[in-house]
């Protein structure tokens with residue numbers, strides 16, 4: 001069996017302050033690249049490109065080091081680390097952003113170690129689309145490129161984001177973001193519109209309602225795992241992307257990528273992410289936990305063939 005393909009990710013590494021109806025985390029490790037890397041690292045080697053400030057300690061980094069994420073592309077720059085704070089009400093699907101401080105990301109120019117330029121899978125996690133484009137432009141013919149974004153960038157850098165869309169094969173965002181990006185309320189229309197902008201595969205994340213995958217073979221749906229205890233949805237989208245792309249990277253090592261298996265693996269990783277604040281649950285995961293939850297998804301969604309008279 002061939003080795004899974006490594007993934008290069010660029011995105012935010014953050015200190016998050018989050019309030020949910022079930023508790024609060026203050027300046028906890030977060031960021032799109034962080035959550036993505038932790039999840040994907042269970043499936044394939046991950047190379048992280050990003051920046052932190054002088055206030056970021058080795059203790060903050062420990063969960064990523066423990067997961068074996070390659071941090072050669074993570075720069076420590078003068079200034080403060082990116083900070084995000086948000087709050088969830090009863091609707092756990094959409095946080096209200098209370099504050100976004102770009103800090104060291106405002107003047108960041110991604111540094112790609114020479115040995116990483118041939119990485120076969122690239123994930124442009126949620127960050128300034130200008131940085132996303134710079135990274136994809138520097139890579140040497142990757143086999144698979146995916147991107148994510150959020151309302152903050154759709155609102156502030158729409159033209160730059162469209163340029164990124166034209167350069168990626170897979171695009172992931174949540175339902176509200178797809179509507180904001182396209183001006184279409186209907187999600188099938190929105191996905192079609194996004195596919196016209198470039199990506200062949202569009203994944204719409206719908207929080208507790210699961211995900212919709214639109215690929216050339218048509219739509220595919222995976223529910224969110226019905227959990228009794230959800231503490232904090234922050235990072236669920238990035239953990240989904242980590243499982244999704246990690247699974248595709250495993251497939252690439254063997255042959256043809258399977259988007260449906262990837263969507264289930266993404267949903268598995270997202271279901272663990274929401275069980276704790278920050279990276280607590282994901283840090284303690286074992287391969288056996290992942291396999292058990294994947295099988296639970298199989299039982300959740302399997303149904304008998306149509307019974308004719």
Ligand code: AMP
Pocket residue numbers: 012014015016030031032035083084100126127128150152153233234235236237238239
């Ligand atoms: P999600 O998976 O969508 O819940 O993403 C949550 C992560 O996105 C948090 O850990 C934040 O640090 C990060 N984040 C929030 N706003 C931004 C932004 N404008 N740019 C990059 N990352 C962000």
